[in-house]
Amino acid sequence: MKVPVSITVNGKQYDKMVEPRMLLVYFIREELALTGTHIGCDTSSCGSCTIHLDGKALKSCTMLAVQANGKSVTTIEGMANGEELHPLQEGFHMEHGLQCGFCTPGMIMCAADILKNNPTPTEEEIRHGLEGNFCRCTGYHNIVKSIQYAAKKMA
Amino acid sequence: MVPSKFAYHKPSTVKEAIALLATHGDDSKILSGGHSLVPVLKLRLNDPEHIIDVSGIDSMGGIRDNEKSITIGANSTHGEIANNAALKEHAPMVALAASMIGDIQVRNFGTIGGSIAHADPAADWPAVLLAADANVVLSHAGGQREVDIDQFFKGLFMTAMGEEEIITAIRIPKTAFNKNSTYVKFPQPASRFALVGCAAAISNSDGYITEARVAFSGVSATPFRDSNVEKSLKGSVLNEGSIATATASVADGVSIMSDHFAAEKYRKHMAGVYARKALSALA
Structure with missing residues (x-):
């Protein structure tokens, strides 16, 4: 039986009927057609489905949409301010922080959580902070540089 | 991966949650942060007909610094525990272990109550709580009881919890x-x-x-x-x-x-x- 949920995504409130078993990532991708949030491993390991729930990074494949009822979600689509890229997006662009790009939305959403709690992280802190996000192109060095670029810009 | 169908309940008190457990018994599972249970549901290792979401129960949240112990509400996330000043001072291994669980995303939403109820023997909490001489506070229809951690873990994914009990808190003695x-x-x-x-x-x-x-x-x-x-x-x-x-x-x-x-x-x-x-x- 479907149940009503009211979830605010990127500032806009969505009232939908969903099956309780629907995962939040499918709500975002299929109900709202926001496909910037990716599904990689589907087992809470790879981090490509990372979004923010009430400001905290979350692997959206590991939560039911009903758990997010009444809460606020930010996805990669909500990071830019109009035409102006978020400093993290700009950093990934400037420092060549992506190759195939599949992990990038999750990397950026996780990095935003890292910088929120620690605006001036060391390289080691960035690398440790990204332990739940995998890049199968193994482009980690430039991902770290991209986040350092953003940290500097946001300082 | 998609879990099997279930009905979703979101009680706002422990009493309501226990009443739901009593009604649905074997066919129900408690959900807090969901970071042990949702993966289990997705893999269909378990297919409960009822999910009882206790994350909205206020009395199960928060970390209280008492005179002789620190009470960790079962809904406390690993991240909250890792950053708690009282635990860092009185039981550093508890905060340290919390900071080593999973990754940032998991620590933001996974809870201590959910983790120990799941009782994965390779999780970090069992070793730490055993060493800390912790007590697990279990609530049931008649009230609550405290189980010594030495008596809590009974084997692979097995605990001393009764079918109609909920973990409401974990107590760490100040020793x-x-x-x-x-x-x-x-x-x-x-x-x-x-x-x-x-x-x-x-x-x-x-x-x-x-x-x-x-x-x-x-x-x-x-x-x-x-x-x-x-x-x-x-x-x-x-x-x-x-x-x-x-x-x-x-x-x-x-x-x-x-x-x-x-x-x-x-x-x-x-x-x-x-x-x-x-x-x-x-x-």
């Missing part, structure tokens, strides 16, 4: 050994679960060990304290020699897990290595 404690882990590189997790807590008087508690996750299907190591340390001075003697036969007589990550002999060896690491950090 000298908890104040001087640490946790080290040899993580499985992808999942971050412990191939070996060792928690050590030691109290001293005039330089001699008065109490030693050394516990392991990941080594056996039932997390355990190693009484041989503890007995050997008691009364001695914690130094390289006493640590070597005490850890010469870690996990002797214990049934050790063996899988494609780590065979029995290797795991036993690494249990000794990590016991030495933990104890050396306190020396």
Whole structure:
């Protein structure tokens, strides 16, 4: 039986009927057609489905949409301010922080959580902070540089 | 991956949650952060007909610094525990272990109550709570009871919880050994679960060990304290020699897990290595 949920995504409130078993990532991708949030491993390991729930990074494949009822979600689509890229997006662009790009939305959403709690992280802190996000192109060095670029810009 | 169908309930009090458990019994599961349960549902290792979401129950949240203990609400996330000042001061291994669970995303939403109810023997909490002499507060229709952590973990994914009970809190006593404690882990590189997790807590008087508690996750299907190591340390001075003697036969007589990550002999060896690491950090 479907149940009503009211979830605010990127500032806009969505009232939908969903099956309780629907995962939040499918709500975002299929109900709202926001496909910037990716599904990689589907087992809470790879981090490509990372979004923010009430400001905290979350692997959206590991939560039911009903758990997010009444809460606020930010996805990669909500990071830019109009035409102006978020400093993290700009950093990934400037420092060549992506190759195939599949992990990038999750990397950026996780990095935003890292910088929120620690605006001036060391390289080691960035690398440790990204332990739940995998890049199968193994482009980690430039991902770290991209986040350092953003940290500097946001300082 | 999509879980099987279920009905979703979101009680706002412990009483309501227990009433739902009583009604649906075997066919129901408690959900808090969902970071153990949702993966289980997705893999269809379990297919409950009713999910009871306790995350909205206020009395199950928060960390309270009492006179003789610290009470961790079952809905507290690993991240909240890792950053709690009272735990950092009175039981550093608890905050340290919390900071080593999973990754940022998991620590933001996974809860201590959910983790210990799931009772994965390779999770970090069992070793730490055993070493800390914690109590688990269980609520049921008639009231609540406290279970000593030594009696809580009963085997692979098995606990002492009754079918109609809910974990509402975990109590960490403020003791000298908890104040001087640490946790080290040899993580499985992808999942971050412990191939070996060792928690050590030691109290001293005039330089001699008065109490030693050394516990392991990941080594056996039932997390355990190693009484041989503890007995050997008691009364001695914690130094390289006493640590070597005490850890010469870690996990002797214990049934050790063996899988494609780590065979029995290797795991036993690494249990000794990590016991030495933990104890050396306190020396």
